[in-house]
Amino acid sequence: MNKKLIISKSLVFIFVVAFVVGFKSIFGDENTLIGITTITATLMFLSKDLTISPIRNSIRLILLNLFIGICAMIALSNIWLGIVINFIALFTVSYTLCYNLETPMYFPFTLQYLFLLSAPVNIDQIPKRLLALIFGALFIMLAQIIANKNKMSKSGNKILISVCNAITSKIESMKGKSKENTDIDIESNINAFRKMVYDKREVEFYLTEEGRIKLNLSVALESIYTMLKVIDKSDDVLYIINNLEQLILDTKDVLEGKDIKTDLEKDIYEFLSECEKRNISDLLTLQLLDSTILLKDTLQELKNLKKENYNLVKSIGDIKNNGKIKYMSKNHKSLKFCYAMRVAITITFGAFITDLFNLSEGRWIMFTMLSIINPIYEISKGKIKDRILSTIIGSIIVFILFNIFKDTTSRSLILMLTGYISGYLKEYKHSTICVTVSAIGSAAILGDIGSLTLNRLIFVALGALIAIIANKVIFPYKLKDSNDELQAIYKGAVSDMLREIKNVAEGIKQPHGIKNLLIITSLVEEKLKVNNQILGINSYDKLIKEERFLVTNIYELYIWIIREKVNPKYVKYILDEINQLIEYKNEPIENTIEEIKANIREIKDLRTKITLSSIVIILKELRKISDIKIAV
Structure with missing residues (x-):
C-alpha cells in the first residue's frame, strides 16, 4: 500500500465525515441518512462527467430526489397505497439508472428511498426534508463542476x-x-x-x-x-x-x-x-x-x-432521423426491464411485510434484498453466501467490541475506524463486514447490542431467502442473456456504421452518428470482456479483437470519405464496392478481393488506393469474423 493511496483515502474519509456531520447540523438528525446517500451518490457520479449541461443535469437530479422523497411520504401514509407507490418508485429509479454499457447508478438512490421509508418525519418536518433532498442534488452537481470540469x-x-x-x-x-x-x-x-x-x-x-x-x-x-x-x-x-x-x-x-x-x-x-x-x-x-x-x-x-x-458543440445532423442510436433494448427481456421489475416486486413485498407486522428492524429485510439482487443472476448468486457470512462475522465483532467498550466515545471511535478501514476494502464480503459493524453499532451506540444483533441476523436471513427466490423466478437475467443482448447491440452498430459510409459517399453527412456508434462498440467490448471473465471463457477474445479491428477500419474509411479524400473520378466505382460491404451475407468474396487488389496495383492515385485498401480489409474482416463465429 503506497503513501499516496493512504493520504488519498484518509482525505476522502475526513471529507465524508465532515460532510455528514455538517449535513446533520443543517438539516437535523432525521435527515442524516439523506446526507449519507448524497455523499455516496456524489462519489459514484465522479466516474461520470455531467459538466457539459450543468443546469439540465441539476434539474434532473433535483426532480429525481423530489420524486423519491414525495413517493416515500405517500407510501408511508397507507399500507395498501404503499404497495402501488413503492412499486412505481422502485421500478422508475431502477429502470432509469440501470445501464447496459455503463456502471449502474441506481444504488444510492434506491438506498435513499429505503432510508426515507425507514425514517418517516412529521408534517412540520417535510419542508426541511425536501430542502435536504434538493441540497443533496445540487451538491452532487457542485462536486461534478469542481472535480470533472476539465x-x-x-x-x-x-x-x-x-x-x-x-x-x-x-x-x-x-x-x-x-x-x-x-x-x-x-x-x-x-x-x-x-x-x-x-x-x-x-x-x-x-x-x-x-x-x-x-x-x-x-x-x-x-x-x-x-x-x-x-x-x-x-x-x-x-x-x-x-x-x-x-x-x-x-x-x-x-x-x-x-x-x-x-x-x-x-x-x-x-x-x-x-x-x-x-x-x-x-x-x-x-x-x-x-x-x-x-x-x-x-x-x-x-x-x-x-x-x-473545447466545449463547443456543433449540432450537425438530426437526432430524430439518426435514431439517437437506440442501442438499449427496451423490451421485456432487456437487462434494465428485468432488473427493475425484480427489484420493484421484491422490495415492495419486503416493505409490505415490514408494515403489516410492524417490524421495528424490518428495514434489514429490504436492505439485504437491495444488496443481493443484482441485474445479472450469476453475480447475485455469488453475493448471497458472502452477505450472510459477513453479516454473522460483523455481528460477532460488534457484539464483542461493544461489550468491552461501553462508553459512547469509545463506541463512536470504533465506528469511525470501521468506516475508515472500509475505504481500503474492495471485495464485497470484506466491505459487508464493515457495513454490518457500522449499521448495528450506529443503532446500538446508546443501547443494548444483543437484541439488535439477533434481530438483524434474522431479518438478513429472511431478506436473503426472498432475494434468492426472486433472482431465480422473477424476470431472471443471466450472463448468457447479457452476452446475447450485447452481441445484438454490436451487430446493429456495425450495420449502422456501414450504412453511414454509404450515406457519406452519397453526400449525406451525419458525423455525430458514427462517432456515437464507434464509442458504443468500445463500451460493448469492455462489457463482454467482464462477462466472459466471470464465465471463465476466453473463446470469444479473438472474436472481440477482430470485431474491434473491423470497427476501426470502418470508422477510418468514413473519416477518409467525409474529408473529401476520395478522387471524384472513382466515386461511382467506390460506391459499388461500398454496397458490397453493406450487402455482405457470408458469401465467397475471394474473387472480389483479388479484383480490388489488382485495381489498387494499377491505379496511381494514392487517395483511391487508400480507399480501396480500406474496403478490402473490411471485406476480409467480415469474412474472418463470420468464420470465427461458426467455429465458436
Whole structure:
C-alpha cells in the first residue's frame, strides 16, 4: 500500500465525515441518512462527467430526489397505497439508472428511498426534508463542476499520452534501438478515454469539439499501434515510421500543452507527395498510411482548437432521423426491464411485510434484498453466501467490541475506524463486514447490542431467502442473456456504421452518428470482456479483437470519405464496392478481393488506393469474423 493511496483515502474519509456531520447540523438528525446517500451518490457520479449541461443535469437530479422523497411520504401514509407507490418508485429509479454499457447508478438512490421509508418525519418536518433532498442534488452537481470540469483534458490526455509512449516504444523496437514496452493495455485505455467522450455529450448525442477531435486521435493512435504489431518491415514502412516518430512526439507535446515548431500542413503535403511517388500497393502499408494521415489531420485540428472552444458543440445532423442510436433494448427481456421489475416486486413485498407486522428492524429485510439482487443472476448468486457470512462475522465483532467498550466515545471511535478501514476494502464480503459493524453499532451506540444483533441476523436471513427466490423466478437475467443482448447491440452498430459510409459517399453527412456508434462498440467490448471473465471463457477474445479491428477500419474509411479524400473520378466505382460491404451475407468474396487488389496495383492515385485498401480489409474482416463465429 503506497503513501499516496493512504493520504488519498484518509482525505476522502475526513471529507465524508465532515460532510455528514455538517449535513446533520443543517438539516437535523432525521435527515442524516439523506446526507449519507448524497455523499455516496456524489462519489459514484465522479466516474461520470455531467459538466457539459450543468443546469439540465441539476434539474434532473433535483426532480429525481423530489420524486423519491414525495413517493416515500405517500407510501408511508397507507399500507395498501404503499404497495402501488413503492412499486412505481422502485421500478422508475431502477429502470432509469440501470445501464447496459455503463456502471449502474441506481444504488444510492434506491438506498435513499429505503432510508426515507425507514425514517418517516412529521408534517412540520417535510419542508426541511425536501430542502435536504434538493441540497443533496445540487451538491452532487457542485462536486461534478469542481472535480470533472476539465476531466477530458486532464485524465483523458494522460491516457492518449500513454498510447503515444507505447507507439514510440514499438517504433524504437522495430528500428532495433530498444526493447518494446508491452506492459500497457492499449485497448482498455482507449476504451476508458472513449467513455469520457461518451459522458460529455450534449443531449446524449452531440460531441464537443474537444471530444470530436480527440476521438479521432484515439482511433488514429490505436490503428497505428495495431498496424505496427502486424506489419512487415519494408522500405515504404520504414519511410512511414520515420515520419511517424516525429509526429508522435508532436502529438505528445500538443497533449501536454506545449507549442510545436513543425509546420504540419507543409509536412503533410511533402509526406503524401513522396508516398504517391512510391506507388505503394501493400494493403497494410496503405492502412498504416491512412492512419498516419488521419493523425496528422487531427493533430492540426487540435493544435488550432482554442481552449474556449473545447466545449463547443456543433449540432450537425438530426437526432430524430439518426435514431439517437437506440442501442438499449427496451423490451421485456432487456437487462434494465428485468432488473427493475425484480427489484420493484421484491422490495415492495419486503416493505409490505415490514408494515403489516410492524417490524421495528424490518428495514434489514429490504436492505439485504437491495444488496443481493443484482441485474445479472450469476453475480447475485455469488453475493448471497458472502452477505450472510459477513453479516454473522460483523455481528460477532460488534457484539464483542461493544461489550468491552461501553462508553459512547469509545463506541463512536470504533465506528469511525470501521468506516475508515472500509475505504481500503474492495471485495464485497470484506466491505459487508464493515457495513454490518457500522449499521448495528450506529443503532446500538446508546443501547443494548444483543437484541439488535439477533434481530438483524434474522431479518438478513429472511431478506436473503426472498432475494434468492426472486433472482431465480422473477424476470431472471443471466450472463448468457447479457452476452446475447450485447452481441445484438454490436451487430446493429456495425450495420449502422456501414450504412453511414454509404450515406457519406452519397453526400449525406451525419458525423455525430458514427462517432456515437464507434464509442458504443468500445463500451460493448469492455462489457463482454467482464462477462466472459466471470464465465471463465476466453473463446470469444479473438472474436472481440477482430470485431474491434473491423470497427476501426470502418470508422477510418468514413473519416477518409467525409474529408473529401476520395478522387471524384472513382466515386461511382467506390460506391459499388461500398454496397458490397453493406450487402455482405457470408458469401465467397475471394474473387472480389483479388479484383480490388489488382485495381489498387494499377491505379496511381494514392487517395483511391487508400480507399480501396480500406474496403478490402473490411471485406476480409467480415469474412474472418463470420468464420470465427461458426467455429465458436
